[in-house]
Amino acid sequence: MTLPSNLKRDPTLPEPATSTAAAPASLPRRHFLHKGAAMAGSAFAAGTMGAGLARGESLAIPEAGKAMGRPIPAKEYGMPSKFEKDYVRVRTNVFVNRQNHSDWSFTPLQYQQGIVTPNGVIYERHHNGTPDIDPDTHKLVIHGMVKQPLVFTMSDLMRYPSVSKFYFMECSGNGLTDWTKPASTTVQQTHGLLSCGQWVGVPFSTLLDEAGLAPGAKWLLVEGADGAGHTRSIPLNKAMSDGLLVYALNGEMLRPENGYPLRAFFPGWEGNVNVKWLRRIKVGDQPWHFRSETARYTDPMPDGKWRQFSMEMDAKSVITNPSGGQKLAGAGFYEIRGFAWSGRGKVAKVDVSVDGGKNWREAALEEPVLDKCLTTFRVPWNWDGRLAVLQSRVMDSTGYVQPTIQEIGVARGIHPYAFVQHHNGIQSWAVTERGEVSNVIAS
Ligand SMILES: Nc1nc2c(c(=O)[nH]1)N[C@H]1C(S)=C(S)[C@@H](COP(=O)(O)O)O[C@H]1N2
Ligand SMILES: [Mo]
Numbered sequence: 340m341t342l343p344s345n346l347k348r349d350p351t352l353p354e355p356a357t358s359t360a361a362a363p364a365s366l367p368r369r370h371f372l373h374k375g376a377a378m379a380g381s382a383f384a385a386g387t388m389g390a391g392l393a394r395g396e397s398l399a400i401p402e403a404g405k406a407m408g409r410p411i412p413a414k415e416y417g418m419p420s421k422f423e424k425d426y427v428r429v430r431t432n433v434f435v436n437r438q439n440h441s442d443w444s445f446t447p448l449q450y451q452q453g454i455v456t457p458n459g460v461i462y463e464r465h466h467n468g469t470p471d472i473d474p475d476t477h478k479l480v481i482h483g484m485v486k487q488p489l490v491f492t493m494s495d496l497m498r499y500p501s502v503s504k505f506y507f508m509e510c511s512g513n514g515l516t517d518w519t520k521p522a523s524t525t526v527q528q529t530h531g532l533l534s535c536g537q538w539v540g541v542p543f544s545t546l547l548d549e550a551g552l553a554p555g556a557k558w559l560l561v562e563g564a565d566g567a568g569h570t571r572s573i574p575l576n577k578a579m580s581d582g583l584l585v586y587a588l589n590g591e592m593l594r595p596e597n598g599y600p601l602r603a604f605f606p607g608w609e610g611n612v613n614v615k616w617l618r619r620i621k622v623g624d625q626p627w628h629f630r631s632e633t634a635r636y637t638d639p640m641p642d643g644k645w646r647q648f649s650m651e652m653d654a655k656s657v658i659t660n661p662s663g664g665q666k667l668a669g670a671g672f673y674e675i676r677g678f679a680w681s682g683r684g685k686v687a688k689v690d691v692s693v694d695g696g697k698n699w700r701e702a703a704l705e706e707p708v709l710d711k712c713l714t715t716f717r718v719p720w721n722w723d724g725r726l727a728v729l730q731s732r733v734m735d736s737t738g739y740v741q742p743t744i745q746e747i748g749v750a751r752g753i754h755p756y757a758f759v760q761h762h763n764g765i766q767s768w769a770v771t772e773r774g775e776v777s778n779v780i781a782s
Contacts, residue, residue: 383693383700383720392672419459426450428460428531433516433523434758440468441567443510445531448659448678454505454713456534458589463596464510464532466567470616474592474600477564479584483621486551493600497586499541504583504606505712507535507680509652511609511636514762518744518753521778526662529766529778535680535713538604540585543578552622560621561603561614571612572626572648573605581606584617607682607711608650609761611636638761641752652682654741655763656689656716656733667774670724675702678713681735686714688734693720695728695767695781696743702731727770728781741765744780 419426428444443464446456463469474493482488510532516522523529543559552575559578563569573582583604586593593599598615605612611631626632626648637645656679661667675693679686685708690699702716716731733741742750744764753759767781 383718423450426460428462429527431516431528433528441466443512443532445527446534447527448531448533448657449526449662449665451659451678454535454678454707454715455589456536458536458591458594458597461534461536461588461594461597462510462532464512464610465565465596465615466569467565469596470565471595472564472600472616477600477618479601479618479620481546481550481620481622483560483623484553484556485547485622486553489546489550491546493586496541496584496601499545501539501541502583503537503539505535505537505707505709506604506606507533507711507713508604508610508613509533509655509680509682511611511652511760512758514764515758515760517778517780518748518759518762519780521780523663523778525664525778526657526659526766529663530657532610533678533680533713535678536589538583538585539587540583540604543582543584543603544580546584546620547575547579547622550622555624556622558623558626560619560623560627561612561617562619562621563598563614564616564618569614569631570627570629571614571631572629573603573612575622577605577608605650607652609636609652612650636760639752639759641749643752649761652680653761653763654681654683654686654733654735654739655679656686656731656741657766658691658729658731658768661729661770661776662768663776663778665776667722667770667776669774670722673720673722675718675720675729677702677716677731679704679716679731679733680711680713681733681737681739682711683739684736685710685712686716686733687736687738689714689716690732690734691716691718692730692732693722693727696730696732696765699732722770724772726772728779729768729770730765730781732765745782 426447428446430442430444444462446460446462477493479491513530513532517529557575559573559575561571561573585602585604586600588597593602601617602615603613603617632647637647638649639645656677658675658677660676675691679689686704689702691702692699700718702718705715705717708714742764747764751759767779768776769779770776
């Protein structure tokens with residue numbers, strides 16, 4: 340392995356215990372060199388990683404070290420540093436809406452560290468704003484084809500045995516503006532109708548067993564208490580296998596915008612079925628064909644018909660760093676990072692290309708790799724300063740491989756003005772010689 344000239348050491352000196360520059364000092368250098376050597380000769384070669392990023396020098400005592408710090412208040416809900424003001428969800432700047440009751444905001448995925456989306460930046464999607472519901476008066480009813488109808492208060496519900504599970508949630512409208520042109524500028528806009536966290540709630544099966552299912556029961560109606568009266572039909576099998584009545588997310592009660600005090604959650608299925616502010620479950624023998632199952636949330640097929648009830652989210656991945664709107668500081672080492680997920684199982688493999696899909700290299704998947712959950716992938720990349728097109732492609736545990744945008748567009752019979760759901764095509768980010776990263780559609 341050849342080091343850049345500014346890193347050449349005197350060969351007569353003993354090897355230093357920790358590297359001065361070839362790798363960040365906190366990381367085992369030999370591991371880096373081994374990996375770098377394995378990749379030498381490819382666009383990903385990482386032999387010079389870290390060059391120029393770390394040098395020894397003594398630091399002056401900082402101002403913060405000379406002053407009294409902020410004392411601990413008697414009580415508070417802590418907030419992020421005031422310097423993190425870009426880590427916020429934002430409404431769309433593509434699909435402009437004149438009012439914001441039926442609207443959406445996006446998760447800033449380019450800043451998300453690890454698989455958990457902090458509650459304050461989880462994307463929002465609702466059809467008639469956020470209601471403010473008092474948990475002391477909120478009730479849930481289960482009725483229809485059951486042996487005994489049941490009504491629950493929130494405190495009743497929270498006494499039942501609960502589970503805590505990590506899952507992603509994605510709105511099927513994610514990517515809807517970018518089928519035929521790269522309209523969105525950032526990964527927040529292209530993929531930010533996506534979140535992941537630890538959901539806490541009572542299994543649907545527990546309460547349905549208590550109500551007692553009548554013979555012939557096959558479907559559930561789940562209805563929200565919001566002004567939109569949002570309602571969906573859910574196959575009973577799904578609810579019984581892993582459906583949850585969720586009251587908490589990431590260590591605290593649900594936020595109002597995410598359904599406080601109670602929402603339905605069906606792992607791996609399109610966000611729309613996860614009815615927020617849940618007030619009613621009716622058991623029936625067939626689906627009800629609500630607005631969100633006919634006029635919306637359907638997929639066009641090449642034969643001109645529209646497919647209903649495609650609720651499982653297909654496997655998808657995206658590079659979050661580098662991503663649209665960012666600027667690279669010059670040629671040299673970068674770690675390409677991103678997320679992959681599948682509504683049908685685990686992430687099995689992620690490949691990354693830096694030449695628009697001609698050559699691929701397998702990314703490292705970071706533990707934990709969980710069922711129906713965001714998975715972090717990473718690839719070391721030595722940018723040579725020339726035009727690059729970055730892409731990622733996931734394969735899930737069923738063997739399904741993420742399609743190109745052209746492939747999925749043909750499968751869906753896309754036409755230029757269609758606002759079509761369930762876009763899981765491969766995302767491309769172009770990096771120019773000046774290091775500017777932008778959204779492109781690679782052919
Ligand atoms: N009651 C109710 N539930 C709802 C909606 C709604 O408008 N009303 N929107 C749905 C849609 S389209 C999505 S993608 C998810 C968004 O959940 P979030 O706002 O917690 O991210 O909630 C779903 N549940
Ligand atoms: Mo959605």
